[in-house]
Amino acid sequence: NAGVMQNPRHLVRRRGQEARLRCSPMKGHSHVYWYRQLPEEGLKFMVYLQKENIIDESGMPKERFSAEFPKEGPSILRIQQVVRGDSAAYFCASSPEGPTGANVLTFGAGSRLTVL
Amino acid sequence: DQQVKQNSPSLSVQEGRISILNCDYTNSMFDYFLWYKKYPAEGPTFLISISSIKDKNEDGRFTVFLNKSAKHLSLHIVPSQPGDSAVYFCAASVIQGAQKLVFGQGTRLTINP
Numbered sequence: 388n389a390g391v392m393q394n395p396r397h398l399v400r401r402r403g404q405e406a407r408l409r410c411s412p413m414k415g416h417s418h419v420y421w422y423r424q425l426p427e428e429g430l431k432f433m434v435y436l437q438k439e440n441i442i443d444e445s446g447m448p449k450e451r452f453s454a455e456f457p458k459e460g461p462s463i464l465r466i467q468q469v470v471r472g473d474s475a476a477y478f479c480a481s482s483p484e485g486p487t488g489a490n491v492l493t494f495g496a497g498s499r500l501t502v503l
Numbered sequence: 504d505q506q507v508k509q510n511s512p513s514l515s516v517q518e519g520r521i522s523i524l525n526c527d528y529t530n531s532m533f534d535y536f537l538w539y540k541k542y543p544a545e546g547p548t549f550l551i552s553i554s555s556i557k558d559k560n561e562d563g564r565f566t567v568f569l570n571k572s573a574k575h576l577s578l579h580i581v582p583s584q585p586g587d588s589a590v591y592f593c594a595a596s597v598i599q600g601a602q603k604l605v606f607g608q609g610t611r612l613t614i615n616p
Contacts, residue, residue, distance in 0.1 A: 391546070420602055429507070429592055429606030430547070443602055478546055491537070492604065494546030 391416075391481050391495035392461075399501045406466040406473070408498045412481030419462045420480040420492060421454060430478060436462060469502045476500075506530045507595050509607035517615050522580040524610050526593030529574065533595040537604065538567060538578045541590045550591075551578070583614045 392411040400406050412419050418437055422430040432446040436456040447454065451469075456462040466473055476499045480492035508527045516522045524538075534555040539547035553560040553567045553576070560567050566579045580587055593607040 418602075422604075422606075427608065429509075429594075429608045430604070431606070432603045435602035446603070480546075491549045491552070494539075494548070496544065496546045 391479055391493055393477075393479050393495035393498050395498060396496065397499050397501070399503060400469050401503050402470055403468050406469050406500055406502075408464040408466075408477050408479075408500070409461040410464070410479030410481075410495060411461040412479075413483075413493055416481035416483050416493070418482045418484065419456050420482075421462075421464050422478045422480065422494075424476040424478065424497075426475070433464075466500070469500070471502045474500055474502045505608075506533075507593055507605050507607040509591075509593055509610050511610050512608070513611040513613070515613045515615060516583050518585060519582045522578075522583045522587065522612055522614070524578040524580075524591050524593075524612065526576045526578075526607055527574060528576075528595050528605075530595070530605075531574070532597050533605075535596050536567070536569060536576050537594045537596075538565075539592045539594060539606075541592060541609070547592055580612075585614050585616060588612060588614045 394409050420435050421433040424430045434447050434454045435443040439458050451467045453465045476497045478494050478497045480494045506529050537552040538550040540550045541547045551562050551565045551567050553569050558569050569576045590609045590611050592609045594604040596604050
C-alpha cells in the first residue's frame with residue numbers, strides 16, 4: 388500500500404495521558420499536513436510540515452499540541468495531558484510539492500482518539 | 504466562524520437520477536474549491552476541483568459549478584450509482600495558502616436502488 392499510512396487507527400487514552408499519532412507520507416511526498424475532525428464537523432487544518440521544518444502551525448492549539456517531521460521516520464502529532472475535548476479523528480495528508488491550488492492533498496485513513 | 508457551509512447534512516437520491524450537493528462560502532478571498540468524498544473508516548479522497556477563474560469543471564459523471572457572485576458551488580453527479588453513497592465535503596482555499604483547506608461539515612449522500 389503506497390498511500391498515506393497512519394497509526395494507530397484507534398487510540399484510547401485517559402485524561403492527563405499523552406497521545407502520539409504517527410503518519411508516513413506517500414512515497415515521494417515530502418510535505419505533510421495534519422487536520423482534525425471533531426464530531427459532526429468538517430476537517431480543520433492544524434499544521435503543515437516539511438522535513439525538519441514546521442511551515443505553518445496556525446491551526447494548532449497553543450498548548451499541549453506539537454508536531455514534528457524528522458529527517459528520518461514518520462511525522463508525529465503529540466498531544467500532552469489529553470482532555471475529553473481532544474477526542475476526534477486526526478487525519479494526515481501529504482503532497483509531493485508545496486501547497487498550491489493544483490496540488491491535491493492525499494489523505495490517510497485517520498487516527499481516532501478517544502479520551503476517557 | 505463557519506467560512507464554508509454545507510447546509511444539508513444528508514441527501515437521498517434514487518439510483519440513476521442526478522445528485523446535487525450544495526456548498527456556500529463567505530470568504531471572498533477563496534480562489535480554489537475542491538470536493539472530497541469520504542467512506543466510513545477511510546480518509547477523504549479527492550474528487551474534483553475548480554479555480555475561481557472558471558464557472559464549471561467536468562470530469563466524467565461529476566461536474567462542479569461555481570457562482571462567485573453568490574459565493575456558491577455545487578457538485579452534480581449524474582447518473583448516481585450505489586457506490587456514490589458516501590459523505591461529501593466541500594473545501595476551499597487561497598491558492599497561495601492551499602495547505603489550509605477550509606472544509607464544510609459534509610453531506611451524507613445515500614443512493615437508493
